Amino acid sequence: MPKKVTGWAIPLSALWLSAWGMLPAYADTPSSVLEEQYQLGTGDVITIRVFGEDELSLEVRLSDSGVINYPFLGEIQVAGFTASLLEKKIAAGLLDGYMVNPSVEVTIKEYRSFFVDGEVNTPGSYAFLPGLTINKAIAMASGLTPRASQRKIIIKRGHGENQEVIEAEMDTKLYPGDIITVKQSFF
CATH class of the missing domain: 3.30.1950.10 (wza like domain)
Structure with missing residues (x-):
């Protein structure tokens, strides 16, 4: 389960729409529901x-x-x-x-691209497909370098004040626009 590291502010328009049930928040949902919430x-x-x-x-x-x-x-x-x-x-x-x-x-x-950087063999932007996880994104980036940590993976989601930073695991689901950073292992 992803762990939220820092909070994020929600614009008033999103709060109003969410209060009326018109703008559901992202959650770990099936990919068939992604377009409805996206x-x-x-x-x-x-x-x-x-x-x-x-x-x-x-x-x-x-x-x-x-x-x-x-x-x-x-x-x-x-x-x-x-x-x-x-x-x-x-x-x-x-x-x-x-x-x-x-x-x-x-x-x-x-969908807009997502980005992978840090300790992967081919950092860069990649086309988003519903159902992507960290594991699949790393495979798209030609795998981990020998110095990569499989436990220190961060996702930045959103922009500006709405940015959320998540400590991710290999099965964490991705969303369009996510920025994935794979950190170095010290062992």
Whole structure:
């Protein structure tokens, strides 16, 4: 079980959404549930489709601003929303004078990368796939160096004030954007 080392502040908007059951917190959940709980962020590639309206469909990689330019609605803040909340936001915008009953689908085509550094043979960024664990991520990074510790592995999750630092084990689940650091062993 991962051990939380430092706490993290939650933005008021996330607290409000969480209080209304609209933004569940990350937990060790099956990968099929990841997309329902996953908050969109920089580097994610999303596809937005509106049934019967090809000109309103698009695929976009989220930039650092977390904002996309959507037909009819203009700039929309996307970062921090789940796919289902974004569907509702776009549908509500299209209902307001543009369409009678819009059917909007938002899917995550590509999750943002995660990063592995420290005592691995090939440090760098790697494509995230649901169900990844530390063990699998280390395998993607060509394994541990001879000096690596299998017990001193740290995950940094989140950004800025929202960053959480976790002491991880080999079976700890990963999320998109995680930064994994494998420390040296002293033996």
